[in-house]
Amino acid sequence: MKIKVLAFLSILTVFFTFSKPATAAQVVIDGKPMEAPVMLENGTTLVPLRAIFETLNAIVRWEPADKTITAVKDDVTIVLQIGSTSAYRNGERVSLQVPGKIVNNTTMVPLRFVSESLGAEVHWIDSTQTVVINSAPAQQETALIIHDSYKVLENSDPLYNQILKGLREAEEKVEFTSTDQGKYGDTEKILSVVQQVLQDHPFLNYIESLEVKVRSGSVVFVEIRFQYYFPAREVKEMIQAVEQKSVEIIKKVIKPGMTDLEKEKALHDYIVLNTRYDYENYQKDKIPKESYTAYGVLVKGVGVCQGYASAMSKLLNMVGIENHFIIGTGRGSRGTEAHGWNKVKIDGRWYHLDTTWDDPAPDQPGRISYKYFNLTDDQIKKDHSWDESEQGLFNIK
Known part of the structure; x- marks a missing residue:
């Protein structure tokens, strides 16, 4: 009897040895x-x-x-x-x-x-x-290329370019004349051009309010007055500081030969590791204006979603990656709220990138998430929503 038991155990041992x-x-x-x-x-x-x-x-x-x-x-x-x-x-x-x-x-x-x-x-x-x-060797570039973030999106509209020039210099007034009554003859059309400039360049959005005046006749005269969050001189300095910091960041984290995906990841990681979500002020509903800007994120290291997405847009433009600033809503711990993020084009395909929600809040130094890195429309719709036809910049958390 003992022999049979031992034999049975031996069979089990052999079986488990070969199954492991x-x-x-x-x-x-x-x-x-x-x-x-x-x-x-x-x-x-x-x-x-x-x-x-x-x-x-x-x-x-x-x-x-x-x-x-x-x-x-x-x-x-x-x-x-x-x-x-x-x-x-x-x-x-x-x-x-x-x-x-x-x-x-x-x-x-x-x-x-x-x-x-x-x-x-x-x-x-x-x-x-x-x-x-x-591993497959990556094609090597001989030099690091930094693009002009203002020339990535070309536009033939002279009013668009005049507004862009004014915002880059933090001018308080932009004037424009044209004989094209149909294109520039009413306030709503002018506002739509301003909105498009800001949509394409969210890192220039330091605007508290604006006023548009249109005088029509044989020649259309347009006047746009901007009221900034801060004195115009300070805004110009902030824009210059963002430009300098962006170049510094790119030289630090982007290497020749990187693919667009590798560049995107490097910039995403830098923002997450070097920015603190303005959680305390968010909880108090007392978010300072700087936190809504690329300056707050890149220079001060603190911001909310509009600042995160604006900063990413600036950096992505400068490394030649096509992107859009998306405004919609996000469903989080406080329910559904206004929210902003980026949409990026990698290897011919569009993906959603929410750097804000990849940065833990309250801040956890050294921690990076990729939960919202390059999601498809269907994937991000689980807790994000937006309307492509209704995009416009405003203060969002």
């Missing part, structure tokens, strides 16, 4: 060993989620509700769900021999699928049980 995933010797990426636990299961190497994605310079997002992983690098988007043998690369289904899984509270993903999907070469050396990965 084996440990690979190591994974080497671009000549450097990966410092993370690695598993082999049914011929598939599994590695920790963040270790592989971040090593290959991909942006990764984890959705705990449905245990879904979304990673983005350049023009490639990967979607995996824990426990599923189906994964997706740019929307195309790929079958996995072994699905992603959670082991000892660590999310493990298939190494070859992830690496090859992101453009890397994968080789298996059987004699040493080693995976060797060579």
